[in-house]
Amino acid sequence: MSENFDTDVIVIGAGLAGATAARELGARGVDSIVLEARDRLGGRLYTEKRFGKYLELGGNWMHWTQPHVWAEITRYGLEADRLARAEETFWFANGEVRKGDLPGFMKLIDPGMEALVGNSGKLLPRPDLVADSEEFKEADQLTLQQALDALDLSDDERQANEAAWVGHCNGPLDQVGFSAALRWTAATSGAWKVMHEASSVYRLKEGNDQLVKAIAGDIKGEVRLDSPVTRIEHDAQGVSVTVEGGQTLRARKAILTAPLNILHELDITPALSEVKREASQAGTASQGVKLWMRVKGPIKPFFAYSTKDHPLSVVRTEFVGEQDAVLVSFGADASRIDVTSIEEVQKALSVWRDDIEILELAAHDWNEDPYAKETWLINRPLAYTQSQAELQRPEGNLHLAGADIANLWAGFFDGAIESGLRVAREVSQDLYRDVAGLETAVV
């Protein structure tokens, strides 16, 4: 090969997918350079020391039923910790606030959950593969709201189930694809309570950024922060990647790990396929808010669910101290609440609790973040059927990866790692085949 390359593979993005891919390439003897737009690792995994705690402004929880992320926890000896156990639970019924315990709330939503996603294992028997059964495709036409509306539930059950799903899906339920609920639950073989725990309880004691730092620490190549990629050109020989400021690097291949919602904005020649661009342009259904509050203590640890239409549908204690407590909350639509206004958030909180005083707020605006423009992947109806397989397909020497296009726990840390592992295997196999005619990348 006559070309001069700067490296074998350029990895765009140092979130969990990019970091994992670069580490795996190095382990297979493939050189890489990682280009990351931000001044930090992690992307949508974003830990900040705030309120004296490790606050997760992005991804929060992980679980041993998520095989890729848990393998990394074992590999690096990281310590997982759980949120404060709720002693009280609040929810809405007949327009009034009810108080009980978490098992009571779980009992209320159980019939709805079973009716909605109890058959997810049948519709999606292998959630680790791209689904292509006709039954699943049919279900993928529905919004989550349509699927909920079709159930025979009391008003109280309906409201409680809707609030719980806003917590999971971070978007308006009439935009969320029913397939999102099916995929999440199929990942725990149909056990919705395990799915609920997997997505909302355990995090790393010293902050989730320990995970991405550990993976990045094992990257053999260079990681360049503050390096936004502005242009990608690819051809049969390789890929040229230009960084803000004008420097262009050339490699045999590139891996693009940018979130789905920004793919169509990138300057790529030849352009990504129409299906990929349209999937990106249509955008994810997730457009919600995640907000942290430090409140005056002491208070008992609690969970609270309102309705899908409230600015905050779910609020709960994450850390509880003698003098104060830290709450985390979620709503379907970030534009419904000003997360910098204590007054507005106090009002939203007062639908359940007018006895709690907010002291400080913290949030990151992911929907406006130019390197994310989304929170966590939640597909719209039919988006999965129309674009999942195509989004995973490389375009010549340009490969795609990321949690948003993973199979098993798409939209989670686990999916990002799954995707990083897959793409590193594909890329190194291709390179070894090209260079030595070998079928595997063993060196």
Ligand SMILES: Cc1cc2nc3c(=O)[nH]c(=O)nc-3n(C[C@H](O)[C@H](O)[C@H](O)COP(=O)(O)OP(=O)(O)OC[C@H]3O[C@@H](n4cnc5c(N)ncnc54)[C@H](O)[C@@H]3O)c2cc1C
């Ligand atoms: C508020 C919130 C809550 C969440 N909660 C959970 C949770 O509880 N559990 C869970 O498992 N997951 C959760 N997630 C999702 C999880 O954080 C993500 O799915 C995962 O971190 C995505 O990893 P990734 O590497 O695929 O993408 P990203 O982390 O988005 O990484 C992509 C990287 O590409 C970079 N990039 C983008 N454009 C360019 C460019 N032009 N040039 C160079 N670099 C570029 C970005 O800066 C970023 O670092 C949450 C996410 C958010 C936002």
